[in-house]
Amino acid sequence: MSTKDVRPQAYGIAEHFQHWQGDCAEDHNGPFFFAVDNDQAETVTTAFRVRTENCNAHKTLHGGILMMFADYTLCIAAIGGTHEAVVTVTCNNEFVGPAFDGDLVIGRAEVTRKGGSLIFVRAVIEVDGKPILTSSGVVKRVKRRES
Numbered sequence: 734m735s736t737k738d739v740r741p742q743a744y745g746i747a748e749h750f751q752h753w754q755g756d757c758a759e760d761h762n763g764p765f766f767f768a769v770d771n772d773q774a775e776t777v778t779t780a781f782r783v784r785t786e787n788c789n790a791h792k793t794l795h796g797g798i799l800m801m802f803a804d805y806t807l808c809i810a811a812i813g814g815t816h817e818a819v820v821t822v823t824c825n826n827e828f829v830g831p832a833f834d835g836d837l838v839i840g841r842a843e844v845t846r847k848g849g850s851l852i853f854v855r856a857v858i859e860v861d862g863k864p865i866l867t868s869s870g871v872v873k874r875v876k877r878r879e880s
Contacts, residue, residue: 779840794832806840
């Protein structure tokens with residue numbers, strides 16, 4: 734269990750955002766937060782604050798961390814912030830700008846189609862209203878493995 738503070742306010746993120754419990758990797762690299770934007774739970778906003786340890790040798794947000802955040806954003810949109818079990822089938826990303834230490838990174842995602850087991854999602858990741866990454870993916874519903 735992580736001992737990291739997972740309150741959004743601790744990172745300068747609005748308190749209506751929630752922490753999704755259960756992913757140690759996301760907590761280690763983030764933590765990441767989300768807010769469901771509508772009653773249908775098919776659009777979400779995600780957020781995280783870039784820290785020094787998230788940056789590469791160029792002092793910009795590492796692409797791997799950014800792709801992890803994009804994947805988080807796509808999956809949270811696919812499940813509407815619930816704890817439904819999903820796995821990523823595809824995640825396509827285009828890097829279009831940088832983020833720096835201290836930046837607030839915001840993701841906006843929407844479900845474009847939901848089938849029986851596959852969910853199609855797209856997202857734009859921004860800093861200060863400027864896109865830094867566009868992402869699309871397919872997420873598959875799965876049954877949770879019993880312990």
